[in-house]
Structures are given as C-alpha cells and as structure tokens.
Amino acid sequence: MQQSFVYEAQPARVVFGSATSARLPEEVERLGLQRVLVLCTPQQTSLARRIQSLLGERAVAVFSGATMHTPVDVTERALAVVREQKIDGVVAVGGGSTTGLGKAIALRTDLPQIVLPTTYAGSEMTPILGQTENGLKTTQRSPKVLPEVVIYDVDLTLSLPAAGSATSALNAMAHAVEALYAPDTNPIISLMAEKGIRAIVSALPRVIRKTDDPDARYELLMGAWLCACCLGATTMGLHHKLCHTLGGLFDLPHAETHAIVLPYALAYNAAEVPTAMTHLRRAMNTDNPVQALLQLERQCSIPLALRDVGMPHEGVATAVAQVMANPYRNPRALGQRALSELLERAWSGSGID
Structure with missing residues (x-):
C-alpha cells in the first residue's frame, strides 16, 4: 500500500566510533570557536577537566552545575559565566542533564554546541528542550537547541555502570x-x-x-x-x-x-x-x-x-x-x-x- 508522508531530517554533524574524543579540537576549530565553556554535572568534573585540557586555551572555563530536568535557575547561573567569560560556544560532556543545559543556553544565546554523550539518553539528537521551574516541567521544540556537532565516543561509555x-x-x-x-x-x-x-x-x-x-x-x-x-x-x-x-x-x-x-x-x-x-x-x-x-x-x-x-x-x-x-x-x-x-x-x- 502506498503512503504519502513527510520526513524532516534534523541537521547535525555526527562523529561516531572509538577514541573519537580526540577529534574534538578539530571540530572546535572547524566551527571557529575561540572561547569555549565546558559543561558537566558535579560527578563528571574530572572528565570535563580532561576535555578542557584537550582543548587548551580555547576552553576558558568549566561549569559543573548541570543537573536533572534542566532547572531554570541553573541555566541562569551558567549564563552568567557565558557573559563574564565572553563565551562563543559550549561543549557539553555527559548525559541528558548536561546536554539539556547546553540546549537551554543555546535557546537563549544561539551559541554553537558540541556534545560528547557518556550515556544513551539521546537528547543530543532532538530539537526538544525540557525545563523545570517551580515544580513544573515544560517542553518546547526549536531548531535553535540542536547541537551543531555530536561526537559519539564508545570509550566514554565503557565506565557507565x-x-x-x-x-x-x-x-x-x-x-x-x-x-x-x-x-x-x-x-x-x-x-x-x-x-x-x-x-x-x-x-x-x-x-x-x-x-x-x-x-x-x-x-x-x-x-x-x-x-x-x-x-x-x-x-x-x-x-x-x-x-x-x-x-x-x-x-x-x-x-x-x-x-x-x-x-x-x-x-x-x-x-x-x-x-x-x-x-x-x-x-x-x-x-x-x-x-x-x-x-x-x-x-x-x-x-x-x-x-x-x-x-x-x-x-x-x-x-x-x-x-x-x-x-x-x-x-x-x-x-x-x-x-x-x-x-x-x-x-x-x-x-x-
């Protein structure tokens, strides 16, 4: 049976494989970024510091306050760092909490994003952002929150319990x-x-x-x-x-x-x-x-x-x-x-x- 339909592919550059984190500097350079903010949860600060070291002078700060359900007050704290450090792009390292924070920042600033997932959450592939304020979680769709680059590195998932x-x-x-x-x-x-x-x-x-x-x-x-x-x-x-x-x-x-x-x-x-x-x-x-x-x-x-x-x-x-x-x-x-x-x-x- 024939079926008429519309399929809209989401624009994204995906780098997939093992040891692909090593390609992060060239992806940052390809996007022309000079002052990057690395995002993570408190539990993944050491990994974020390794990513910061990999990027050298281009990674000017780490924000380690990402948390579940993307609370608006956490986003506001991260945005203060974005303004103070004159950030021109974000690198989110972690699962859905960190990716959500990067998307929330992008929604408000339109800054480019690179995501290195360490879980299977999948937020990095969607134009969907869920945010929580006063006990209410709301979602919205916007192409502004889609990351420009996703680097899937199998090695980053090996330590996941x-x-x-x-x-x-x-x-x-x-x-x-x-x-x-x-x-x-x-x-x-x-x-x-x-x-x-x-x-x-x-x-x-x-x-x-x-x-x-x-x-x-x-x-x-x-x-x-x-x-x-x-x-x-x-x-x-x-x-x-x-x-x-x-x-x-x-x-x-x-x-x-x-x-x-x-x-x-x-x-x-x-x-x-x-x-x-x-x-x-x-x-x-x-x-x-x-x-x-x-x-x-x-x-x-x-x-x-x-x-x-x-x-x-x-x-x-x-x-x-x-x-x-x-x-x-x-x-x-x-x-x-x-x-x-x-x-x-x-x-x-x-x-x-």
Whole structure:
C-alpha cells in the first residue's frame, strides 16, 4: 500500500566510533570557536577537566552545575559565566542533564554546541528542550537547541555502570517505541526505530554481563543514536508526558522513570497501534513486547516501581490531574480512571496482566 508522508531530517554533524574524543579540537576549530565553556554535572568534573585540557586555551572555563530536568535557575547561573567569560560556544560532556543545559543556553544565546554523550539518553539528537521551574516541567521544540556537532565516543561509555547503562538504554528505547505510533510517524522512522530497538535488545544483556565489552557498547550506542533520531523527528505522546510530569513534580531520576513507565504506557496504547506492535514484535523477536520489556528490565536488576525511585503514593492523583490538564496527542484517548490505574500499577511495580 502506498503512503504519502513527510520526513524532516534534523541537521547535525555526527562523529561516531572509538577514541573519537580526540577529534574534538578539530571540530572546535572547524566551527571557529575561540572561547569555549565546558559543561558537566558535579560527578563528571574530572572528565570535563580532561576535555578542557584537550582543548587548551580555547576552553576558558568549566561549569559543573548541570543537573536533572534542566532547572531554570541553573541555566541562569551558567549564563552568567557565558557573559563574564565572553563565551562563543559550549561543549557539553555527559548525559541528558548536561546536554539539556547546553540546549537551554543555546535557546537563549544561539551559541554553537558540541556534545560528547557518556550515556544513551539521546537528547543530543532532538530539537526538544525540557525545563523545570517551580515544580513544573515544560517542553518546547526549536531548531535553535540542536547541537551543531555530536561526537559519539564508545570509550566514554565503557565506565557507565550496569544499572545506569540499563536505565539509560531503556530511556533511549522509549524514544523509538513512542515514535512508532506518533501521529507524524512514517516509514523512515519505522525503519530506524525497529533497527534501534533491535540493537538495544541485543546489546543490553551483553553489556549487563560485561560492562567493558566494546563491541556490545558500540552496538548499544548505535541503537540509542537511532532511537534518539526517531524522537527528534516525531511528536511525543503519553509516555513522555507522564515522565515529564513525574520528573517535574517529584524530581524523579530521569532515565529510571522512563524505564519504569515504558511497559505500562505501551500496554495502555497497544490495542490502538497494531502496526507499531508488529514492528516491536519483529524488533524484539517476541509475540508479547510488553511482557518482553518487563522481563528485560528484571534481568537488568533496575528499579521496577515508581515508589522505589522516590514517588509518593499520594502523587498519583496530582500527576493524573496535571497530565489531563495539558495532554500530548496520543493514540488512545486519555481518561482519568484509566490513567490512575496505569500510574497505580507503575507506582507499585505490579506488572501487567
């Protein structure tokens, strides 16, 4: 059957492989940057200092205050450094928290960005920025937040612990799962999503068994990149709305929240998205993608319930009200009772019948 569609590729230069961090100086020079600010979280300051050393005089400062959900007050502190140091570009080293801060700076200043991911979060491939202020996380899309260059260095992921690798990879997988049934999905997205999910399902158990396996890490990073591209080219639905809401309200860990919610959100929509489920069955080599997801998560020994990552039980009603007040488009209509049941199950980790 013929299908008319629109596919809009996101502009980005990607450098992929092992030891590719060494190419950072030439990428900085190619962009004509002279006064670079290196961004990181407090936990990755030593890595940021190594990157600063690699760039020499061009890296004039390190800002190590990046944190989850991109709080607006953190962005303001980083912008003060940008102004004081006359920064002309940023290098973000780390996961989604650091990438988010670089995007927030770019939104306000239009400064060029180079990202060196150390996780599988995928934010570097999307024109989406989520920011948190006063307990409310909001998202927006703008081409201004897209990094100019992404350097994927498999070596930077080798030290990521097993649990962190699992939750980050499942976060990436959620991008592709939801893209398969987005209202603006298309055959190109479906190809990338199926390939990305298959790579993650294949590589993740190997990484859990042996975290420094370079071949498994390579495949996992490639899969995460493909999944992120899917999110960058489509709109978000219930899964991302729930995770953004929960993260903003309760400051829950980003990747863990995505991993926990994913099978429950998929089960909620499954009956309405038969084509997406066909792609998932092929990608995961299973007749029941929802149960296969739950089984994969059990194998990874990660938190399986929202209560285990800090969500209070009384927060279920608050989260449902906020989702219903400003929903994302979704294949299945949102109902308060059904959403409450979904979140109750995800909160307790009771699984899906």
